[in-house]
Amino acid sequence: MLYEVTPLTRSPPRIVPLPIMVDPMEGEALISWCHRLGARIGFRPRETARMLGVDSSDPAWWQRPRPETLLAISRRTGVSMKRVRTMTLLDWKGLSSQKTCGQIVGRRTRNLHRPWEGSPLHCVACPQCLADDREAWFRLDWLTGWATLCPVHGTVFIEYCWKCRSPVSMPTLRARDTPTLGICSNCGARHCDAPSTNAHPAVVALQEPMFKAMRDGKARFPGLQTCAWSTMVAFIAQIPWTVWETPNGRRRHLLFVRIAEDLNLPPMNSGSWGRAYDLMLIAAWMLQKPLERWSIILGTSNAKHALEVVMRLPVRQRTRLLNIFSVDEVARRNAYMQTTKDSFCQNDYYPDAETLQQHAASGMNDPFYQRLLAIARCREGASVQAIVDECGYPHRTVSRWWLKYRHQASKQDRASI
Structure with a gap:
């Protein structure tokens, strides 16, 4: 005998919130907040990563975490997704590319977005900010690259430990031991004790x-x-x-x-x-x-x-x-390029040789600008062989340009091309 049954639906697993709440500081980096949260609970970095549902295999996960990662962190910690997002680089339009998201400029550029697995992230720090903090935390600006001075105190950021000259770093969530932020991992010196230098x-x-x-x-x-x-x-x-x-x-x-x-x-x-x-x-x-x-x-x-x-x-x-210094010249060149890019010199518009020379000079070795340079020489009346020797284009191509763009070109000549 058959009986009517109702299938049971399994309820989704209940996410248990953490018993301890650690509020992010204004302007704090997500990786810094994760270390402070783990230290408050008594977890090591890898345990903190598992607790938050973070894939720590990528040391730069915190810069642009996936939406599901933001959601998991928000549900577990009680911090809104919007606030978690502000601790990342997701809204930094200029750093949208993985190639430019983390570079500290200097004589030896250090790339932050692809460090070795488990290695710390090089960064900078302000000794006075760390001295003012009740609990040391690292600002997002300090880890984004191009940060050279503190906007609050007007002092130069430190890049190395004042005692042992080891680089200032931010441990990843693959570190074995629980780090203490603001402390040199090599000698244990406090970065807040470093001497300060006023910025220009x-x-x-x-x-x-x-x-x-x-x-x-x-x-x-x-x-x-x-x-x-x-x-x-x-x-x-x-x-x-x-x-x-x-x-x-x-x-x-x-x-x-x-x-x-x-x-x-x-x-x-x-x-x-x-x-x-x-x-x-x-x-x-x-x-x-x-x-x-x-x-x-x-x-x-x-x-x-x-x-x-x-x-x-x-x-x-x-x-x-090449054109970063001249706004007007770039605007004129862009307007000209817009009208001539699809079909060169349409509607009987033939610019003079000087204009073509200027456009060609701005592009240096770009093939399109070399073509402009060759046509400019045609407008000046140079011989076909001289243009071939200068630009390296085939004789047949230059002859066609010479007939079409030379100043004395008649309508019959243009029609015959």
Whole structure:
């Protein structure tokens, strides 16, 4: 005999909230809060990761955690997803790329977003902030890269332990022992005991626009065109590539002497310009008079080396970088490119040779701009063979351009092409 039955539905597992609540601090990094929470409960980092439902195999999980990870942390701890999200880099538009999300600038750039498994994350810290904290915690700004000074105290961040010179670091959730934030993992010295150095006003004024550009994804600085943050990163990165990779130590020394004089700083030898703060000092000096002082920076190396530095970049960043100083020229070039990109020189619009030369010079070795340069020579009336020798295009191609774009080209000539 058959009986009517009703299938039983298994209720979802009940998530038991933690017995202890640890409120995140305003501006705290998620990894810092996880360490404080684990220490309060008495868990080791790996136990904390399992408790929160975090995959700790990726040391950079906290920078852009998945929605399910945010939900698991929120349910277990009672902290809203919105508040957990503010402790990550999910809303930092300028750091949306994994390649640019965590870099501390300086003579030796340190990449934060892909550390070795289990290794600590290099960061910076403010001794006075740590001294003011009842319980040491690390700010998100300290782990995002490009942080050089404290906006609260106006002092330079420390990058190394004042006692043993080990890098300041943030342990991952794969660490074996429960860390104590604000303490050197090598010698046990407290970072709050490190001596403080007041930052230069020019760098103080530059720090906030830098962080705003990282959050908005757009960099806006006086004297420069508005550009993407990635372009600004490439621009600032030109400074160490140009200054420190050149073998001419005398030119570098003279540059540092000039910067110290302009900023009313005491004389410093060339060996002391290796911190991230020093690079921001050079950038702040350069941005006071961008075009003039960028030329001085390029003067530390020969022209060939400066060209090689620029040509390392991708074509898109290279083109933007070459035009970062001139807003009007870039606007004109972009407007011209918009009308000629799909079909070159439509509607009987033939720009003069000078305009084509300017567009070609801005693109350097880009094939499209080389074409513009060749057509500019046609407009000037140069011979076909001379253009072939200059640009390297086939004789047949140049002949077609010469008939079409030379100033004396008749309608019959154009129609025959």
